[in-house]
Amino acid sequence: MSLNVENVKTNAFGDQKPGTSGLRKAVKVFQQPNYTENFVQSILSSLGDKLQGSTLIVGGDGRFYCKEAVDKIIKICAANKVSKLFVGQNGILSTPAVSALIRTHKATGAIILTASHNPGGPDKDFGIKFNVSNGGPAPDGVTNAIFELSKTLSSYSIVPNLKVDISKCGSQVFTVGDQKFEVEVIDSVEHYVSYMKEIFDFNALKALIKGDITGKPFSILINCLHGVTGPYAKQIFVKELGAPSDSVVNAVPLEDFGGHHPDPNLTYAADLVNAMKAGEYDFGAAFDGDGVRNMILGKKAFFVTPSDSLAVLAANLDCIPYSKQSGVKGFARSMPTGAAVDRVGKKLGKDVYEVPTGWKYFGNLMDAGKLSLCGEESFGTGSDHIREKDGVWAALAWLSVIASLKKSVEEILKDHWATYGRNYFTRYDYENCESDPCNKMMAELETLVTSEAFKGKELSSNGRKYVVKLCDNFQFTDLIDGSVATKQGIRVLFEDGSRIVYRLSGTGSSGATVRVYIESYEPKEYTGEPQVVLKPLISLALELARLQEFTGRDKPTVIT
Ligand code: G6P
Numbered sequence: 001m002s003l004n005v006e007n008v009k010t011n012a013f014g015d016q017k018p019g020t021s022g023l024r025k026a027v028k029v030f031q032q033p034n035y036t037e038n039f040v041q042s043i044l045s046s047l048g049d050k051l052q053g054s055t056l057i058v059g060g061d062g063r064f065y066c067k068e069a070v071d072k073i074i075k076i077c078a079a080n081k082v083s084k085l086f087v088g089q090n091g092i093l094s095t096p097a098v099s100a101l102i103r104t105h106k107a108t109g110a111i112i113l114t115a116s117h118n119p120g121g122p123d124k125d126f127g128i129k130f131n132v133s134n135g136g137p138a139p140d141g142v143t144n145a146i147f148e149l150s151k152t153l154s155s156y157s158i159v160p161n162l163k164v165d166i167s168k169c170g171s172q173v174f175t176v177g178d179q180k181f182e183v184e185v186i187d188s189v190e191h192y193v194s195y196m197k198e199i200f201d202f203n204a205l206k207a208l209i210k211g212d213i214t215g216k217p218f219s220i221l222i223n224c225l226h227g228v229t230g231p232y233a234k235q236i237f238v239k240e241l242g243a244p245s246d247s248v249v250n251a252v253p254l255e256d257f258g259g260h261h262p263d264p265n266l267t268y269a270a271d272l273v274n275a276m277k278a279g280e281y282d283f284g285a286a287f288d289g290d291g292v293r294n295m296i297l298g299k300k301a302f303f304v305t306p307s308d309s310l311a312v313l314a315a316n317l318d319c320i321p322y323s324k325q326s327g328v329k330g331f332a333r334s335m336p337t338g339a340a341v342d343r344v345g346k347k348l349g350k351d352v353y354e355v356p357t358g359w360k361y362f363g364n365l366m367d368a369g370k371l372s373l374c375g376e377e378s379f380g381t382g383s384d385h386i387r388e389k390d391g392v393w394a395a396l397a398w399l400s401v402i403a404s405l406k407k408s409v410e411e412i413l414k415d416h417w418a419t420y421g422r423n424y425f426t427r428y429d430y431e432n433c434e435s436d437p438c439n440k441m442m443a444e445l446e447t448l449v450t451s452e453a454f455k456g457k458e459l460s461s462n463g464r465k466y467v468v469k470l471c472d473n474f475q476f477t478d479l480i481d482g483s484v485a486t487k488q489g490i491r492v493l494f495e496d497g498s499r500i501v502y503r504l505s506g507t508g509s510s511g512a513t514v515r516v517y518i519e520s521y522e523p524k525e526y527t528g529e530p531q532v533v534l535k536p537l538i539s540l541a542l543e544l545a546r547l548q549e550f551t552g553r554d555k556p557t558v559i560t
Pocket of ligand 1: 020021116334357358359360376378380504505506507515
């Protein structure tokens with residue numbers, strides 16, 4: 001029996017502009033009549049002649065409203081002449097798993113239901129993100145086109161009577177008008193797990209955990225923060241690598257992430273930090289809601305900053321069979337990320353690229369074969385195995401380095417700093433501030449630091465002197481397609497190599513979040529406490545922006 005397509009009249013919404021990583025709004029916004037439908041139609045329409053006959057992947061992190069959204073997406077795709085959808089069982093797929101699936105199936109793209117590290121639940125956030133055929137987040141050109149379409153949309157197409165059971169794996173074929181439409185529901189973890197087995201030496205990792213490499217069992221604690229990674233981590237760390245079953249905790253994906261922020265940092269993954277403090281575990285990792293971010297800890301909660309994590313992995317990338325085999329190309333980091341990886345690149349004779357915040361800026365460089373590894377201070381690390389950052393991959397990469405060097409996390413870091421010097425780094429976040437004063441603060445700050453009078457200026461703070469070398473609002477020209485991204489963060493760079501960066505977050509769903517990134521380089525002194533070493537620069541950063549005056553906050557919400 002053939003199913004009918006219905007064209008539904010709708011009014012355009014003016015606020016469907018994707019941010020750093022897709023459209024993120026409160027669930028209630030997505031639940032408004034036609035809101036989700038309009039955005040999905042805009043995504044599909046943006047594909048132009050690639051839409052008819054296309055294959056798309058659909059899945060998400062399991063947060064509240066995922067299943068409803070998957071149902072709408074299936075019905076709208078059917079009406080728009082998509083020929084095949086791969087849908088994660090029960091709508092569940094981690095973002096890295098989606099990226100891998102797009103590449104394997106040579107799909108046109110994917111619609112991913114996630115607001116990543118933002119909290120979930122009926123009163124919290126939802127998100128829809130579109131990834132393109134290389135497996136990576138849609139670049140600005142695509143998200144701008146989606147936004148433009150969304151502003152004038154007057155109808156969408158849907159097959160209201162299409163019923164697909166996404167709880168069972170298998171293929172279901174329908175006739176819509178005179179077209180075939182196939183939905184294949186796939187196991188959420190199988191494809192990703194087998195890919196990880198190709199990339200890493202699971203036997204070596206198994207031996208590490210069992211104790212065959214260091215002479216005693218290597219004990220790990222993986223905290224999935226009730227995000228999507230639970231089933232992936234259970235399968236990999238427990239079933240494949242033989243870690244005890246209680247090594248993976250908070251492994252059941254919950255629609256509201258247990259009421260917490262599924263964000264792996266020192267504040268929101270305090271659980272992991274506290275559990276690691278006693279010294280029972282050698283290695284700890286936490287992942288965010290959709291499995292892209294990671295936090296790595298060593299014994300007694302020894303914290304590895306994401307910027308250092310990137311540098312250590314860069315220096316040791318050939319411990320990973322996939323990278324050794326494909327050859328180490330260049331490295332990249334986002335602009336606010338600490339420059340530790342630059343020193344590794346210099347020593348190894350590899351190019352290091354600096355791009356704006358957002359994983360989408362790495363994609364072209366990877367596709368052009370210029371890049372093997374990249375990372376961001378926002379707890380993102382990944383390689384060219386896919387086009388997303390990948391939390392579970394990062395943990396496996398770290399375990400591979402440990403198995404190969406036969407050293408603890410702390411020893412690895414200390415050796416690294418002894419070789420390269422240390423880039424001290426901290427980030428202060430002021431979450432959920434009022435937008436207007438924050439925009440004003442950024443505008444005034446830009447005027448101040450880019451003025452003629454500021455050039456070469458000597459600033460002092462807590463007895464230290466800093467001479468201004470260069471200030472700007474970071475602008476980036478893509479080396480491959482020539483596209484330009486402007487206003488990517490205010491940089492204040494000093495003669496001694498230290499710097500302050502200010503940005504407004506692009507991932508919040510309401511209000512403004514101010515991020516201040518502070519970094520200094522010490523060639524020899526590497527045992528200091530970052531908050532102490534960086535204190536003069538921190539005070540200077542807060543004063544320059546008149547942060548307290550504009551935000552009304554006397555301390556940050558999160559310090560990394
Ligand atoms: C997401 C993106 C990252 C980016 C981060 C920035 O996680 O996937 O690539 O670094 O957002 O978030 P922010 O809140 O600082 O804009």
